[in-house]
Amino acid sequence: MYALQVMKNTTINVRSFGWILAIVIPMLVYFLIKQTPHNYAFQHFLIIFSIAAIMWMFRLVHESIPPLFIISATMILGIVPADIALSGFISDAFFLTFSLFGLAAIIIKSGIFKRLSIMMCLNAPQNSTRLQFFLFLSGLGLSPIVVAQINRLDILMPAYKETIKAAKLTDGSQAATSLLIAMYAGTIFFSEIFLTGKTSNIAIYSLLPDEIRHQFTWAYWLLATAVTAAVMLIFLFLLFRFVYKKQTIILDRNILLTELQKLGKMTELEWISIFSIMAFILAIIISSFFRIGLCWLAFAILFSLMTYGSLSVEVFRKDINWSFLFYIAGIIGMMHTIQYLHIDSWAFQGLAPSVDKFMTNPYTAIVFIFILVFLVCFILGTIPTTVLLFPLLLPYVHSDIITPWVLAFVILMAAEAWWFTYQSTYQLYFDYMNQQEKFDKSAIVKFNRCYGLIRFIALLLSVSYWKYLGIL
Amino acid sequence: MKRINALVLIFLILIFSYLIIADIKKPKIFVVHSYSPEYLWVKKINNAINSKLQDKKYVTIHYFYMDSKHHPEKNYLEKVGKKARDLIYSWKPNVLIACNDDAQNYVAKYFVNDPSINIVFCGTSADPSIYGYKNAKNVTGIVENIPFDAAKQVFLSQFPQFKKVLHISDGSTTSQYVNQEFLRYKWQPLKLTGSFLTNDFSQWKKHILGAARYADFIYLTHYHTIRDQGRYVTPQELIKWTLANSPIPIIGSFEFFVADGGPFAVTVSATEQGEVAIKLALEIIESQKQGGEIPIVQNKVIGISSRQPRFNHDFPHNKIQGIYYSFARESGRHYQDDNKSI
Structure with a gap:
């Protein structure tokens, strides 16, 4: 909408x-x-x-x-043959995204996070740092479970609003902005750290060669991104320490209690949401250790929920983002078509010597890819850039310099370093929200621009770690 | 908003027009087979063509079967040839693939030097120049010559006791050309002692029953236009009678002989004919060349086809040499008596 x-x-x-x-x-x-x-x-x-x-x-x-x-x-x-053009519809990515959308639909429908946020606010210390931490952690915790960034914003926006309302903060004030940024950072910034952190990760994952997909289970992906995540966390900590300084925030307990009373007892759907989240975490563990396809375990959870009647036909029809599912399937099919017709090698034919010049060591390769993605994002936006550049650059990957996974990860990271809001889908969400309730969107834009540089540094600092893991 | 709507409308009209025009302008290939679709030779050519087109879904293909083995009469062939030509005029394919001699004679040769179509011929035993293909601007293809050199080598190594060869075949157009090849070929150290062509079953029987007078073995080519007092004799029926009554062993020159029950064949590869034909057709389509710019290709691949236990029965003094057995098995041309190729 x-x-x-x-x-x-x-x-x-x-x-x-x-x-x-x-x-x-x-x-x-x-x-x-x-x-x-x-x-x-x-x-x-x-x-x-x-x-x-x-x-x-x-x-x-x-x-x-x-x-x-x-x-x-x-x-x-x-x-191209139908099995290439329609490959997205039979891909693991499609079923994993579909299952995660179903899971997200139940979590959103249940409103469990509103209850949890009120309960945590009631027990939270009355200062901005702890509340920032709470909102950040909620976003981070949701990242591997709720695959669409917009869905995560949908879930956490009520929590943010409740907090603002209970703290009687004015929109755009420094305290409100710091909470908004914390929620935003947790929800968005670490999307690439988890395999299931955003739909582009899953789409690109499905385009990786088989042997790499076999190596990169959910847990191994997290292990591979650990240093990048740590660097980003350190910067985030410094940012909150020095830019958004600690302030006293007094939450109106009466407002929170009234809201909690309005919610009443835990509903069956809320219990089911908690159960589903736990089941999905279990699925992640099983898939990582026993190498069972995560998509099929997630699909089994969704199937169970549908069989049990928890995911009603109405929710299935209305609350699963079908257009986005078709988008993912379509874009995977498009990528396979590009590879099938060898447009990828043709597109860079003239540029091959220049591209090869940058692919001489991991650092120059990362700098080149990052800047290229950053620039193309101005024209195409984040998701199309991600899925287009990956197959186009793949022929230039030399296993001794940079591997397909590193290429994928750098592209995913760089695509999030957008400069203008029109480049990013979830920023369109903020635009939409801003028309209804005012909040300081410019802070998010500035924050994201600054974090683009941090992403870049984090990637460069990860090179030695990747070498240690044998990924590079 | 009205301006946007108008632009969207123009955009949609143009897009749909583009898709319709692009669809109509898809490259088209028209394949004319001289024979009918159940004929093993035709099946193998079609399989080769279709497998090459698996990843070229934008190429539209249309098949036409003249069925000249069942209807070798000139009147019929002229009529069916005209029907094929009319279809070509109305469908306007980019490339016409004509398989075997009747397709050249009654269809393809009418389009020589026609700038609107290219011809790729395959399976022709005759010299391509008799159809006007020599120096034609729009013709290329692959000739189908019996692999005499390879066959002679196989005969000498596998059946060293055989010295005299007898050729027997039906009297079809193709067989006339094949016969000329037989007579031209230098068979030494073997000796071609006779070459009989007939479309009459009683004559066929006579030639088979008297074969021992001329030769040590029969080298059989085509046998698909034989009639018994006007009745069409099916290949299986004919081979069954021939194997049961021949006083000397028989070796075929096409895989269909073994598929019909025969013991052994040194064959022309139908798959090669199909593969090369479609490769040439695609080269014409994709590189926008004229057929005449691409040289005519000579067939290079031979096949070995065998059947057990029939081989042991017909050749009690010979065991299929390992290399021929492996070759036949590997290429899916070794048959067991349940008639399945393995």
Whole structure:
């Protein structure tokens, strides 16, 4: 809904320009590519892709529509076999995301986090640092369980609002901003640290070679990202220590108690939510140690919830983000199509010597990839950049310099170092929320820009650790 | 907002028009087979073509079967050839793949130097120049010659006791060309003692029953147009009678001989014919070349096909040499008497 809202808010002139380009650019591509010796499939995929790219760039339609357009057009024209174009729909990524969406739907529906946040606020010490820590930790704790960052914001926004309300803080005040940033940092910043921290991780994971996917279980992914996470945590601690200094916040216990009373006794759905979270944590442990596909364990949990009737048909229909699921499936199919048609090697053919120059050691490779992703994000936004650049850069990965997983991780990290809000999906959420309730969004933007640099440093500092683990 | 809606409408109209036009302009291949789809030779060619097209879903393919083995009459062939040509005129394929001689004679040769279509021929035993393919701007293909050199080597090493060869086949167009090849080939140290062609079953029987007078073994090529007083004799029926009544052993030159019950064959590869034909067709489509720019290819692959225990029965003094047995097994051309290739 928020994405649509923002789409509507994009100025008419920009959208008109975008639609004109969506008509003109494919024609240009057609006339240019017609002169080349490429075959029918290659030529027409580039035309179709140029249409989708313009749609993405100018946010002309909901982000899930361009990949669906690509799938349908490639199927109509027979550009690749159906098992390639539709590979996203049979991928582990699709089922894992689907299962996690189902889990998130139950958690959101149950409102358990509102109850937990009120209970914790009632027992929390009356200072901003502890509350920041509480909100940060809640976001961090949700990251591996609730895969969509927007869903995590959906869950924690009520907790943040309750805290602000009970503390009688004004929106935009330094104390309120510090709490907002803490919630935001926990919810968003460590998304790449967990395999199931965001949908792009799962999408890219599905594009990794088989042997690497076998190596990178959920736990091994966490182990591999541990140093990066530690560096980011240290910076975060310093930021809160020196920028958002400790303040006394007095929470109105009466407001909190009234809210808690309104919620009444723990509902069955809340118990089920707690059970589901625990079951998912167990699934993570089992999948990591016994190498059973996490997607199927998560799917089994979802199946159990549906069988038990906890996930009603109505919730299944309305609260699972189907458009995003189709988006993920479509984008995975699109990536496989690009690889199948060897567009990845063609795209960088002319640039190969320059790219190779940077791929001489892990540090220059990381710097190059990070900057490239950062720049492309200005045009395409975070998710399309992530999933597009990975297969395009994969042919340049030399196992003695940088491995496919490191390439994937650097791309994922760099894509989150956005500069403008339009680049990021969940920032569109903040735009939407900001239209309803005022809060200091600029603080988040500044914070994110600053954290882009921290991500970059964290990656460079991780190189030795990756070498120690044998990942590099 | 009206401006946006108008632009979206224009965009959608253009997109759908583009998709429809691009779909219509998909590369098209029309395959004309001289024979019918159940014929093993045809099946193998089609399998080779289809497997190469697995990853080229944008290529639309249409098959046409002339069924000339069941209907070798000239009237029928002219009629069915015209039908195929009419289909080609209306469907407008980019490439016509014509398999075996009747398809060249009654269909493909009418399109020589037609700038709107390219021809890829395969399975032709005749010299391509008789169809006007020599120096044609739009023709390429693969010829199908009996692998005489390889066959002779196999005969000499596998059956050293055999010296005299007798060729027997039906009287089809293809067999006429094959016969010319037989007569031209230098068989030394073996000796070709006769080459009989007939479409009549009683004549066939006569040639088979008297074969021992001429030769040590029969080298059999085609046998699919034989009639018994007007009745079509099925290949299986014919081979069953022939094997039961021949006074000397028989070796085939196509895999279908073994599939129909025969003991051993040194074969032309139908798979090679199909693979090369589709490769040439795709080269024409993808590189936008004219057929005449791509040289005609000579068939290179031979196959060995065998059947047990029939082989031991017909050749009691010979055991299939390991290399031939392995080759036949590896290429899926070794048959057991349940008629399954393994």
